[in-house]
Amino acid sequence: xxxxxxxxxxxxxxxxxxxxxxxxxxxxxxxxxxxxxxxxxxxxxxxxxxxxxxxxxxxxxxxxxxxxxxxxxxxxxxxxxxxxxxxxxxxxxxxxxxxxxxxxxxxxxxxxxxxxxxxxxxxxxxxxxxxxxxxxxxxxxxxxxxxxxxxxxxxxxxxxxxxxxxxxxxxxxxxxxxxxxxxxxxxxxxx
Amino acid sequence: xxxxxxxxxxxxxxxxxxxxxxxxxxxxxxxxxxxxxxxxxxxxxxxxxxxxxxxxxxxxxxxxxxxxxxxxxxxxxxxxxxxxxxxxxxxxxxxxxxxxxx
Numbered sequence: 001x002x003x004x005x006x007x008x009x010x011x012x013x014x015x016x017x018x019x020x021x022x023x024x025x026x027x028x029x030x031x032x033x034x035x036x037x038x039x040x041x042x043x044x045x046x047x048x049x050x051x052x053x054x055x056x057x058x059x060x061x062x063x064x065x066x067x068x069x070x071x072x073x074x075x076x077x078x079x080x081x082x083x084x085x086x087x088x089x090x091x092x093x094x095x096x097x098x099x100x101x102x103x104x105x106x107x108x109x110x111x112x113x114x115x116x117x118x119x120x121x122x123x124x125x126x127x128x129x130x131x132x133x134x135x136x137x138x139x140x141x142x143x144x145x146x147x148x149x150x151x152x153x154x155x156x157x158x159x160x161x162x163x164x165x166x167x168x169x170x171x172x173x174x175x176x177x178x179x180x181x182x183x184x185x186x187x188x189x190x191x
Numbered sequence: 192x193x194x195x196x197x198x199x200x201x202x203x204x205x206x207x208x209x210x211x212x213x214x215x216x217x218x219x220x221x222x223x224x225x226x227x228x229x230x231x232x233x234x235x236x237x238x239x240x241x242x243x244x245x246x247x248x249x250x251x252x253x254x255x256x257x258x259x260x261x262x263x264x265x266x267x268x269x270x271x272x273x274x275x276x277x278x279x280x281x282x283x284x285x286x287x288x289x290x291x292x293x
Contacts, residue, residue: 053236073222
């Protein structure tokens with residue numbers, strides 16, 4: 001009973017929030033409704049008993065990703081309206097057919113998957129413990145690869161967004177560094 | 192109606208995925224396009240968690256974790272590139288990126 005109420009309430013909320021996120025012409029509204037939708041999705045994970053996934057969803061999406069987007073939006077002109085694409089008919093037709101096929105495939109998936117046997121059955125221990133057991137045994141290598149990927153993404157983000165990242169201070173001698181600083185000062189004074 | 196089954200979650204996930212696809216189709220601003228891809232990734236996460244719950248198997252949740260990790264790194268790299276493009280061309284509309292010039 002309560003599960004049903006919670007499901008329908010949060011389904012309505014997430015669909016509304018994501019709909020606003022893709023249709024709003026104001027970038028700020030889109031960002032805040034996307035953040036709200038991300039937070040509401042956490043409710044489904046808790047209803048489904050995936051507690052750790054829900055916590056990660058809040059931490060990663062509403063914490064890290066939203067902060068990154070908010071930070072990125074400071075660089076762009078977000079006050080003017082976002083222009084919409086008029087659209088290529090063929091692409092729209094293709095994607096509509098794709099999503100229709102997807103709908104049928106997704107909804108009929110449980111019928112096909114009726115005789116699936118659980119490889120890693122959920123045990124009696126709490127969700128976090130069970131996740132830890134499977135993550136650090138069977139999925140250890142993908143976990144490490146994901147860690148390396150996050151490191152690479154962090155370095156790439158710093159190098160791409162930082163200033164003067166094409167210069168290496170360790171390879172320059174003192175005179176060159178001083179000259180660079182002088183140039184910066186001159187530029188600031190001019191602007 | 193009152194008993195929530197796997198199909199309910201799958202239908203919800205499909206609706207969210209369709210919303211994300213609509214966003215990808217109609218957005219011209221690249222930042223807004225990123226928002227739509229986040230919606231796509233999240234809708235898939237819901238169906239992973241639901242299948243994991245209804246089949247009593249933890250593999251779905253594992254995949255959802257990796258999807259979240261990929262989404263986080265995609266945002267970091269994508270925003271870095273977007274800031275570079277914005278510094279160079281002073282806008283982030285998709286139409287200006289349709290041709291590759293040096």
